[in-house]
Amino acid sequence: xxxxxxxxxxxxxxxxxxxxxxxxxxxxxxxxxxxxxxxxxxxxxxxxxxxxxxxxxxxxxxxxxxxxxxxxxxxxxxxxxxxxxxxxxxxxxxxxxxxxxxxxxxxxxxxxxxxxxxxxxxxxxxxxxxxxxxxxxxxxxxxxxxxxxxxxxxxxxxxxxxxxxxxxxxxxxxxxxxxxxxxxxxxxxxxxxxxxxxxxxxxxxxxxxxxxxxxxxxxxxxxxxxxxxxxxxxxxxxxxxxxxxxxxxxxxxxxxxxxxxxxxxxxxxxxxxxxxxxxxxxxxxxxxxxxxxxxxxxxxxxxxxxxxxxxxxxxxxxxxxxxxxxxxxxxxxxxxxxxxxxxxxxxxxxxxxxxxxxxxxxxxxxxxxxxxxxxxxxxxxxxxxxxxx
Amino acid sequence: xxxxxxxxxxxxxxxxxxxxxxxxxxxxxxxxxxxxxxxxxxxxxxxxxxxxxxxxxxxxxxxxxxxxxxxxxxxxxxxxxxxxxxxxxxxxxxxxxxxxxxxxxxxxxxxxxxxxxxxxxxxxxxxxxxxxxxxxxxxxxxxxxxxxxxxxxxxxxxxxxxxxxxxxxxxxxxxxxxxxxxxxxxxxxxxxxxxxxxxxxxxxxxxxxxxxxxxxxxxxxxxxxxxxxxxxxxxxxxxxxxxxxxxxxxxxxxxxxxxxxxxxxxxxxxxxxxxxxxxxxxxxxxxxxxxxxxxxxxxxxxxxxxxxxxxxxxxxxxxxxxxxxxxxxxxxxxxxxxxxxxxxxxxxxxxxxxxxxxxxxxxxxxxxxxxxxxxxxxxxxxxxxxxxx
DNA sequence: TTGTCTCCCGAAGGGAGACAA
DNA sequence: TTGTCTCCCTTCGGGAGACAA
Numbered sequence: 001x002x003x004x005x006x007x008x009x010x011x012x013x014x015x016x017x018x019x020x021x022x023x024x025x026x027x028x029x030x031x032x033x034x035x036x037x038x039x040x041x042x043x044x045x046x047x048x049x050x051x052x053x054x055x056x057x058x059x060x061x062x063x064x065x066x067x068x069x070x071x072x073x074x075x076x077x078x079x080x081x082x083x084x085x086x087x088x089x090x091x092x093x094x095x096x097x098x099x100x101x102x103x104x105x106x107x108x109x110x111x112x113x114x115x116x117x118x119x120x121x122x123x124x125x126x127x128x129x130x131x132x133x134x135x136x137x138x139x140x141x142x143x144x145x146x147x148x149x150x151x152x153x154x155x156x157x158x159x160x161x162x163x164x165x166x167x168x169x170x171x172x173x174x175x176x177x178x179x180x181x182x183x184x185x186x187x188x189x190x191x192x193x194x195x196x197x198x199x200x201x202x203x204x205x206x207x208x209x210x211x212x213x214x215x216x217x218x219x220x221x222x223x224x225x226x227x228x229x230x231x232x233x234x235x236x237x238x239x240x241x242x243x244x245x246x247x248x249x250x251x252x253x254x255x256x257x258x259x260x261x262x263x264x265x266x267x268x269x270x271x272x273x274x275x276x277x278x279x280x281x282x283x284x285x286x287x288x289x290x291x292x293x294x295x296x297x298x299x300x301x302x303x304x305x306x307x308x309x310x311x312x313x314x315x316x317x318x319x320x321x322x323x324x325x326x327x328x329x330x331x332x333x334x335x336x337x338x339x340x341x342x343x344x345x346x347x348x349x350x351x352x353x354x355x356x357x358x359x360x361x362x363x364x365x366x367x368x369x370x371x372x373x374x375x376x377x378x379x380x381x382x383x384x385x386x387x388x389x
Numbered sequence: 390x391x392x393x394x395x396x397x398x399x400x401x402x403x404x405x406x407x408x409x410x411x412x413x414x415x416x417x418x419x420x421x422x423x424x425x426x427x428x429x430x431x432x433x434x435x436x437x438x439x440x441x442x443x444x445x446x447x448x449x450x451x452x453x454x455x456x457x458x459x460x461x462x463x464x465x466x467x468x469x470x471x472x473x474x475x476x477x478x479x480x481x482x483x484x485x486x487x488x489x490x491x492x493x494x495x496x497x498x499x500x501x502x503x504x505x506x507x508x509x510x511x512x513x514x515x516x517x518x519x520x521x522x523x524x525x526x527x528x529x530x531x532x533x534x535x536x537x538x539x540x541x542x543x544x545x546x547x548x549x550x551x552x553x554x555x556x557x558x559x560x561x562x563x564x565x566x567x568x569x570x571x572x573x574x575x576x577x578x579x580x581x582x583x584x585x586x587x588x589x590x591x592x593x594x595x596x597x598x599x600x601x602x603x604x605x606x607x608x609x610x611x612x613x614x615x616x617x618x619x620x621x622x623x624x625x626x627x628x629x630x631x632x633x634x635x636x637x638x639x640x641x642x643x644x645x646x647x648x649x650x651x652x653x654x655x656x657x658x659x660x661x662x663x664x665x666x667x668x669x670x671x672x673x674x675x676x677x678x679x680x681x682x683x684x685x686x687x688x689x690x691x692x693x694x695x696x697x698x699x700x701x702x703x704x705x706x707x708x709x710x711x712x713x714x715x716x717x718x719x720x721x722x723x724x725x726x727x728x729x730x731x732x733x734x735x736x737x738x739x740x741x742x743x744x745x746x747x748x749x750x751x752x753x754x755x756x757x758x759x760x761x762x763x764x765x766x767x768x769x770x771x772x773x774x775x776x777x778x
Numbered sequence: 779t780t781g782t783c784t785c786c787c788g789a790a791g792g793g794a795g796a797c798a799a
Numbered sequence: 800t801t802g803t804c805t806c807c808c809t810t811c812g813g814g815a816g817a818c819a820a
Contacts, residue, residue: 056631056632059631060631069647069651088630090630095630097630099633240658241477241479241484241486241658241660242444242445242448242449242637242658242660243445243632243637243640243641243658244488244644244655244656244657244658246644246655246656247637247640247641247643247644247655247656247657248631248632248636248637248640249640250639250640250643250644250647251632251636251637251638251639251640251641251643251644252632252636252640253643254636254639254640254642254643255633255635255636255639255640258458258639262458266633266635266636267633267635267636268633268636269629269630269631269632269633271630271631
């Protein structure tokens with residue numbers, strides 16, 4: 001058994017510590033999942049304090065307490081200029097998250113805002129990759145990783161098949177720029193691709209379990225990148241010995257309120273896998289959804305969900321109600337104000353409340369708002385931003 | 390090798406998850422260290438937002454950013470009623486911390502407050518314990534833990550010395566109420582006490598390194614308790630993928646300000662080992678120190694520090710300056726407003742700024758304020774709480 | 779095509795006394 | 800009294816093909 005020059009464990013060229021250096025965006029997006037996009041720097045976005053609060057609550061496994069003070073000056077949504085986005089990965093868990101710097105802007109010029117319809121360029125890189133959910137054998141202490149044939153052929157450098165048992169050494173970088181080395185061998189009867197030496201160190205290093213997934217990417221420079229996605233979406237983390245959850249929630253609201261009052265910058269962390277809370281939405285996407293669609297009770301729609309193996313699938317549903325999620329605190333918010341039912345029973349947790357920009361309404365010719373009394377009660381003037389903005 | 394019924398690892402009877410159940414106070418205090426006391430529930434305390442902020446900054450390894458808004462309505466100290474104290478330990482690291490529920494009280498009746506001089510009952514339990522700093526051999530993969538003779542005799546149940554090699558099984562509970570089982574044997578030539586089977590599982594489970602300490606307590610019910618204290622006081626934790634450090638600081642200040650404005654409850658976490666920031670001080674202790682002593686430049690004092698092995702030692706120093714730590718944000722605060730020099734060079738990090746209630750002034754008959762011009766500039770009226778309260 | 783088993787053999791590590799600081 | 804070493808022997812677990820789903 002030949003050990004690499006740096007013996008066991010990953011080799012980390014960058015001075016990491018946290019993860020404050022540049023993270024490979026391809027890998028970040030691959031780990032984040034097919035549905036995650038981030039708004040472009042310099043674009044306008046809508047920030048929902050309510051959604052932000054929800055994400056923190058999900059991360060803390062704790063409901064928002066009732067005794068958080070109201071911030072009457074903080075609207076349920078803030079139009080912001082997105083000053084910066086940096087990609088990160090948790091040093092412990094590799095969980096991906098993004099830091100965004102936002103600046104609330106004056107919303108007096110509503111016309112200009114409505115006209116804001118920048119092309120939603122998806123700057124998600126498209127690259128060759130494969131993703132495999134780990135089997136019990138893959139994570140067992142006996143033996144290595146069984147590489148799916150097509151995956152090995154598509155992603156890994158070709159082996160020298162003139163050898164009796166073709167072998168090579170693979171190097172792949174993870175989100176922290178740590179290099180992991182694997183022995184890639186083609187052996188057995190019948191022949192198959194395996195990763196042997198180096199694999200178990202990776203599994204234990206990342207604390208992977210059967211059911212978790214690994215993904216390999218080959219980037220444009222023919223370098224291998226390596227990411228993980230954990231199966232159990234249990235809110236991994238902390239009951240935080242540092243800050244009470246009250247203080248956290250207050251911190252979010254007060255920081256946003258302060259920034260709104262002064263048009264100053266504030267910073268949020270967006271954690272795409274912690275909870276389905278895309279609380280920073282491109283203004284163009286928001287406008288298109290809110291002013292482009294007539295939503296009504298009974299309306300049918302499609303919505304994309306992530307599958308295993310990094311694909312997407314669309315499920316059909318029906319709008320069963322339109323109401324504020326938290327009428328006390330966040331009145332007239334568009335945040336998840338649609339109650340929905342689903343045609344199929346849920347693969348994982350299907351949500352029973354969504355926001356309008358998450359769905360694709362199906363406007364059949366025979367089903368354009370036939371029941372006027374189903375319309376939302378507060379008749380919304382088309383062409384006006386929501387009441388509380 | 391006889392495995393316990395529950396095979397490897399600790400047995401955890403309580404449904405832990407976090408640590409929300411009752412933590413053994415003796416063990417908590419032992420792990421917290423000899424200098425840590427917590428104010429009594431129902432007593433009055435002084436809360437320093439500045440100190441709280443400092444602790445969070447230390448936990449985040451991040452300085453307080455300049456662009457945190459000022460909270461002009463938030464004084465540098467709040468007199469609070471302490472409604473509740475619960476003891477906790479971090480599920481990951483066993484780091485001890487306390488959650489305190491505070492209620493700011495109206496400070497109009499200053500006379501009553503000054504009169505407040507409840508006896509500072511130290512409710513720290515005093516129990517039999519021993520603490521040993523782990524050697525390289527203790528933490529090596531080969532062999533177990535060498536128990537100091539006196540420690541074994543004082544704390545462990547007596548062995549049956551009629552046996553040729555006396556052996557017994559020990560069970561000890563940690564802060565999470567997990568039970569760890571060890572084989573305690575008296576063998577070797579010359580004879581010594583050792584913990585063998587079970588020890589390495591404990592070391593790896595708690596991620597102990599040479600230099601860390603373990604402590605065993607025998608409580609009044611003759612049960613063994615087991616705690617750890619880590620050597621490297623590196624701020625262990627998180628660059629937090631949940632909340633920006635700005636939001637955290639704002640959260641602290643806004644939560645305190647909101648509670649102060651409404652005389653409502655708020656919650657803080659006090660982490661005695663994260664940083665020397667005792668930011669919740671019994672009012673009696675505060676009053677005694679602030680109004681009982683005349684502090685002057687050049688004044689000599691003693692101050693207690695923790696030694697290894699859970700003892701205390703007092704070091705001598707001299708007051709070299711009296712000034713606000715952060716004159717911009719927290720004017721006229723008593724929080725660490727004394728600059729000090731030390732007679733001996735520091736064992737670990739000796740602090741160069743302390744608060745008056747942390748020191749014991751030495752009032753020599755020949756050294757009672759001989760230099761009037763050394764007095765603090767804003768002549769403090771004795772009998773008046775600090776200007777900003 | 780690939781997940782699991784079992785077998786083989788080398789590495790890791792627990793548990794003992796020796797020895798010395 | 801106790802920290803480190805070394806030796807012994809068990810256990811663990813990487814790495815191979817067998818075999819079956």
